[in-house]
Structure formats: structure tokens, C-alpha cells
Amino acid sequence: MRTALDVNGLSYRYSDGTAALDDLHFQVQESECVGLIGPNGAGKSTLLLHLNGVLPETLARTATLSVFGEPLVEANLRSIRRQVGLLFQDPDDQLFCPTVYEDVAFGPKQLGLDPAEIVPRVLAEVGLVGFESRSPSRMSHGEKRRACLAGVLACDPAILVLDEPSSDLDPRGRRELIALLRRLPITKIIASHDLELVVELCSRVLVLDRGKIVADGPTTEILNDEPLMLAHGLERPHILRHSHPH
């Protein structure tokens, strides 16, 4: 099994000087699904943005991050962005085109691929057939989220990085999303407060607090560690209480 993602000493400061990420070290293996949990402001979103080199400051430093052995430096930027697909927290940020079709076709066009073949396939994959000419402003939140996912999948990423994928979804939308993500065989990194979703999808969990990784291990083990969870603004999910009574 190959190493999909290797983070080795990643640090990041905001422009005002506060440390957002502080010397992170971890690896993610191919086709692993890793949950990233932690309180608000822990640096989860910042970490995710680094994973495909969106924050320009990252590049100036020596590579502390590599994707399938490729270090994140200016020269590799395009190939790394191609391999890492990023699903943003607010679908309105990501669906910037006037129609679903154009939005899903955006990535393939940038990469020089043929959207005519790809777009129908990924729309079918996320269950949005018939939405091609719909305007995102007239779609439900769940539909928008799936359209975003289609736009990311259209770039054919090797690693899928998701920021709060279940936020603002109703129970059915959430259920459909979980089922959809489970069907995707690729490597996934999911940042979420929805710990039940993490339990269902992820085999391993990283706990991030104040820019540091405070725990890294199998999902059930970490989420059942009540003192650890409470110390970092989290709680043991109900789903584990029932299946693993202490």
C-alpha cells in the first residue's frame, strides 16, 4: 500500500502572526478514510486548504507536505491540485458558475479533459441527472453539496478532502451523502463535527486542537476516550455509547 499523503513538520501562521498549524506530522495511506476532528478554530480548515496548496504562503517554505511522494512545491502545484480534490464547507463558494453543468465542467476544462464524457458520468454518480441546466441558486442545500462533490470528482482526484460535508444537511440528505461517500473507493480525509458520520465512514481519526495533533488512532478507540474528547471540546458520540457500553 502506498502512502497517499505525508505531512512532515507542517507549520503555518496567519498574517497577523498567530499560529494556526504547529509542526504537524502524520501520514495517510492509500484508500484510507481519515477523520479530522477538533473544536472550532483548531485549524482544521486551514490544514485542509494546505493539502492542495491553495494557501500561497505554503510554497515559499521547504516542502513539508507530499502527495504520493510528490513534494508540494511550485513546480508540482498543478499535478497536486489534480490529485487532491477539495470539497469546501459552503457550497456557494464552490458553485461559482451559472449552471450545474458549467460548474462540473470547470475542473475538467482547466485540466484539458473532455467534459462531455465526464460530466454526465459524475452527475449520475452523485444522483443529479437532469440538473445540468439548473442554476445553483435554485437548489436545496443537499443538492448543492452533491453538485460540489460532482465538480470535485470530475477532476478525478486520488485523494478526496472534505470540509464539514454534512453541515446544514437534513437527515435524508446526510444519509444519502454518507452512502455516496462510502461507495467512493478513493482516499478520504474528512473534517467534521458530525462524529457519527466520522464513526460510520472513518477507520482512523486525528484530533486537532490549537494547531496541534493531540491524538491519532483508530476511530472507536479515540472517540471512546471520554477524558480526551472532553478535554478538546468534543464528546463521545451516542452511536458508540450504545454499541460499546462501558
Next chain:
Amino acid sequence: MKAGELFASSADLDSPVHRLPAAMKLWIAVAMVVLVALAPKAWWFVPWGAALFLALVSGLSRVPARVLVGRLLIVEPFVLGVAILSLFQENGVSIFLALLAKSTVCIYTMVLLSCTTPFTAWIDALRQARVPSIFVTTVALMYRYLYVLLDEALRMRRARAARSFAPNRRFDWRLLASVAGQLFLRSTARAERIYSAMLSRGWR
């Protein structure tokens, strides 16, 4: 009014008029407006002919008359506002009436065009007309985020209304400015996130 009704929803109906290529409709409409607006006064038949043609197309378009007339009436007061200035000269009344007829026909042309052309078709038409890409992108983003912005504005108003117990009759300049300022700050933050989203999907 819901922000969603800002752009004509009847543009998504289906009719022979809706199915015509947008670029073609745009050029026909522009040509007609130019003809009507610039025709000498002696050519009184031009606006009437145009009005007849528009009535015919309106019928074919299946857009409810209520919608068309409603949108016309929204803009009409502003025509009157300018037209009134023309009264203060020789033959003022006849100039006033001619102006009114002309501009009403022209406005109706554009209203009918926008009620039968979906926004995405507009964008394609602009592209075809070789409008510089920076404008096309700006128009597309503007359309996309106008709704998002208006929703934000409405939520801010609702949140404030929920906390104020008596309706404030006095106009509050600072409130207006802070709403606008907030909206711009959110817009900037949004633009930064959109840029990240574009980058992450391979944009150069």
C-alpha cells in the same frame, strides 16, 4: 418580493420564442430598439409597427401578460421622470408624447427579451458577441452571487427585526451604511474563498 424573482422566472418557460437562439433574439431586439428610438418623428408608423410585432411575439411566448406589464410598469415611472423635463420647451406636449411612446416600446422590447431568455443563454450570447472575457466572467459571477448576497441582506434584516420591538420610523443612516459595509466585507471574504475554490480545481 423574494430575491428569487429578481431575474424573470418566466425565462425558463418553453415556447417557440424561448427556443430561438439568444444571440439572434438579442440582435433583433437591439436592432428594433435602435430603429424605434432613432426614427424621425415623421415615421410615426415605426413605433406602432413595432408594438404590433411585440404583441404578436408576446402571444407566442406564453409569458403571462401580468408579468410583462408588471415589469414594464416598474421601469415606466423613471421614463416619465425624464420625459417631464421635455415639457418645458416649444411643442413640449407633442415631444413628450412621442418620447413616451418610443421609450415604452423600447422598454417593452427589452422586458420581453429578458422574459424569454434564460440567463445562461445570455452568457453564451455575450461570449459569441466576443465581449471581452473579463466582462463575461464578471456578469456570470454577479448573477450567481447576487442572490446569495440578497439572501444575506434579508437574513441580516430579519435578525435585526427580531430584536427590535417597535418599528423605527426615523431613517437610520448608520444602519444603512453598516448593512452595506457588512455586505461588502462578506463579499470580499466570499471572493477569497471562491478564488481558493477555483485554484483547487486547477484554475490558472
Next chain:
Amino acid sequence: MSVPRPQGYSDGLAIQWPRPNAPSRLDEETAMHIPDGFVDARTAVATGLIAGAGVGVALREVRRSLPPSRMPLLGVSAAFLFAAQMLNFPVAAGTSGHLVGGVLAVALLGPAAAVIVMTTVVVVQCLLFGDGGVTALGANVLNMAVVAPLVGYLPYRMLGRLLPGERGRAISIGVAAWLSIVVASILCAGELAFSGTASWSAVFPAMAGTHMLIGVGEAVITALVLSSIAHARPELLAGPDRATSPAPSGTAGFAAVIAVALAVFVAPFASPWPDGLEHVADRLGFGTAAAGPFLQSPLTDYALPGVTSPAFATIAAGLVGAVIVFLLSFVLGRALVPKTRGRTR
């Protein structure tokens, strides 16, 4: 430009677009968006050319100097300004005005990007809402998207340097906003009079008078909005100054466009006499030249009541004036606006 205010909301946000559908009294309405039928062919072509030149300069400038990371900001700002134009404020006695936002745009985005964004807004209003005519598009883009932002730009930068601090910025932005509205409205009046739609003696006081009042509202709101933004994120206001400060060529191009527009549409009426056109032409010695056979034939085709051949002569005079104004503002601009490269402080 002026609409009845929706009742019950003190924030003045009229979500109904383009205008609240409430019954309105006609005498409350004055408009900056010129509809179709109000400008003649000559004016349509002339304004179209001048506006095109202005937008062209802006386009070149934006392509040259706008960092790609600010590209999405153009579109989102266009949406913001579109929404901002729905903000109504009371002017006097039940009348209300709405924001034009030219100076707001220039202070937030820099001059070139402001022209692009404002042009987008005006064009979409014209094509999609019939708000502002197709044949008047050149005039409307010129007034609201080119002249309104740019006329405010120099006073904003100049006064901003003279009057430091938060209060200084508020004053300079207010003056700039007021000027931009008044100049744009005078230009609008000039275009209407030039088209023979209304007489200058009626349209000038009506437009300039109301907009001197409406301009106060624009000034207050623009200043308040900018100070609220400056409080939250001061770097946003500093940004455009540094990042997209136009090259001298850009400033010169803009100054030329404004000077020509003013010369062509306002200068002919600048004389206090009712027959100001002829008077100015005579005084400047163009009257006889214009009557020459070379100019006669095209003129007869376009002759309109009240506008005879000396009008063209006056334009020629105006253009000479424009060159002078342009040179003056160029020199002033170079002297007062610091060069980008010279900034080592």
C-alpha cells in the same frame, strides 16, 4: 435616480428590483438612467465612442495590473454594487434617492476595476431590466460607470493626502461622492439637451439641482460605508491604492476621456446666454469656419431644432478646451498622486 421609499424599513433596503412597485407621484422622479428615445443618433454614437474609449482604457489597465486572485472580487463586487443600488435614502419631502456607488467602487477596487464593475452593472440593468435604454447605453455607461467613479477618484486621493486620519478620509470621500453625482448628472443633462430632448434651461437646473441634494445622501452613505469597512478591515481600503494604482498612462487616459465628455456635452451649454451655442462659437472664432462647405453636408442631415452647425464648431472649441483640461489634470495627477515605484516608506 429617485424613488419612493418603501415603508416600514428604516434601513432603506428595497429588495424589490428594479424599483419598488408602489404607486408613485411623478414629480418625485428624476432619473440618471436615460431611457431609449431620449438621445438622438449623434449623441448615441458620440457617447458610445467616448464611453468605449474609457472602458477600453480600464480594460487594458485591469488586464495589465489586476492580480488573478482579485478576479472573483470583480464579479462579487458587481453583485454588491447591484444590491447597493437598491439602497434607498430619503432626500427631502417624501422623495428618496438611491446609491449610484461610483466612488464606493473606486475606493474599494481602484479606478480601472471600478469602471469595469460599474459598466457590468449598467449593462445588465439595461439588457435584463430595461432600466436605461439600449441607444442610451453609451450615455449611461459614460455617466455612471466611467465619469461617476473617475471624477471622484482624484479628489478622493488628493483630499485624502491633505486631510489625514479617519475624519479626513470621511470628508474626502464625501466630497468625492458628491462631486461624482453632480458632475454625472450635469453630463446627463448635457446629453439630453444636446439630443434636443429637453431644453438646457429646463434640464440643467432640474438635474443639477436635484442631484446636488441627492449627492449629499450619496456622500453620507459612501463615507459611512467606507468607515465601517475601514474599522473592520483597514487593509481593504489601502489595498486598491497600492495594488491597482493606475500607471500614469491609465490616469492620463481616464482624464482624457472625462475631459472630452465634458467638453462635448457640457461645454456647449456653459454660456449663460440662451443661445449659448452660437455665442461661444462666435467668440472663439469657429462660427464662420463651421459654415464652410466641408461641414455643411453632414450637418444638414442631422439638423435638429435648436442645434445648428455652430454646435459642431463648439464641440471643436470644447475639444481644444478638453486638451487643456486634460493636460492640466495630467500634470496635477502626476504631481499629487505618488508614483508606485517611488514608495519606499
